[in-house]
Amino acid sequence: MTYSLEIDHLTKTYPNSNFRLDNVSFSIPRGTIMGFVGENGAGKTTTMNAVLNTIKKDSGTVKLFGREMDDKDTDIREQIGVVFDAANFPEVLTPLKLSKVMASIYKKWDQPFFVETVERFKLDMGKKIKQYSRGMKMKLALAVALSHRPQLLILDEATSGLDPIVRDEILGVFLEFVEDENHSILMSSHITSDLEKIADYITFIHQGKILLTEKKDALIYDYGIARCKAEQFQIIDREDMLAYKKRDYQIDVLVEDRKAFERKYGGVVVDMGSIDEIMLLLIKGEQ
Numbered sequence: 001m002t003y004s005l006e007i008d009h010l011t012k013t014y015p016n017s018n019f020r021l022d023n024v025s026f027s028i029p030r031g032t033i034m035g036f037v038g039e040n041g042a043g044k045t046t047t048m049n050a051v052l053n054t055i056k057k058d059s060g061t062v063k064l065f066g067r068e069m070d071d072k073d074t075d076i077r078e079q080i081g082v083v084f085d086a087a088n089f090p091e092v093l094t095p096l097k098l099s100k101v102m103a104s105i106y107k108k109w110d111q112p113f114f115v116e117t118v119e120r121f122k123l124d125m126g127k128k129i130k131q132y133s134r135g136m137k138m139k140l141a142l143a144v145a146l147s148h149r150p151q152l153l154i155l156d157e158a159t160s161g162l163d164p165i166v167r168d169e170i171l172g173v174f175l176e177f178v179e180d181e182n183h184s185i186l187m188s189s190h191i192t193s194d195l196e197k198i199a200d201y202i203t204f205i206h207q208g209k210i211l212l213t214e215k216k217d218a219l220i221y222d223y224g225i226a227r228c229k230a231e232q233f234q235i236i237d238r239e240d241m242l243a244y245k246k247r248d249y250q251i252d253v254l255v256e257d258r259k260a261f262e263r264k265y266g267g268v269v270v271d272m273g274s275i276d277e278i279m280l281l282l283i284k285g286e287q
């Protein structure tokens, strides 16, 4: 398998902060979408900034398309399309003027594709960015990121604040993007239903540490949440639980193989879990 992005034992601390990005490792195979989830302040943006070299890492390695990037490496940088939460293009520009600026920056800037994407997103080429709504600005940022023809998209909360119809449209664009088997996406989002729709893999991060990287289909179809009564919980082997959380009348147990668990512990109801539920158990549950 070849990877667009390989992060290995990445560590980062900030001066005057207790936060530590702690030995973060995960990889994104080419042609796939990695959803990156975790609570506010978990370290998602820090990880992305370290990947992009916009902050200096303390230790660890980051390989993009098989090689480490240094500050002068404009070739690799051009291969990455970035959309961060706060899209901050100069407000006085129109998309048309902005595209002229981008054409002078990116060697592979594709103006016809940009025009096509702007039209597809129903944005007005002649309207100043300051007159755009937040959703329009995000769409414009995405059109720019796609139009320099990158191989990897790094998206930090790129669909937050957008209505469901626009989000659905944008998710469709992401799926089209990874139809090319050389293309990949790293995408953080608190809207985990979006990731359930399009991600191939999910990485969970909590307090700067990676909890789990797993195929999304495995999380949804193989993992499960057993709803146990106290007496049922007593007989479950610890090795069959990933995490558990006591509730008023039951104990929720996160299990890796729903069907095997049901076979072993007949009578215990095991539901499929959403990414949100799995994350809550991984973060708030006991191990």
Ligand SMILES: Nc1ncnc2c1ncn2[C@@H]1O[C@H](COP(=O)(O)OP(=O)(O)OP(=O)(O)O)[C@@H](O)[C@H]1O
Pocket: 014, 015, 016, 017, 019, 038, 039, 040, 041, 042, 043, 044, 045, 046, 047
């Ligand atoms: N420049 C900085 N200096 C000091 N601390 C910082 C700096 N940038 C981020 N942090 C801290 O690092 C931690 C991780 O922040 P980060 O933005 O990576 O989290 P996140 O997972 O992206 O959160 P969110 O979901 O809220 O966007 C937080 O505790 C934050 O306060």
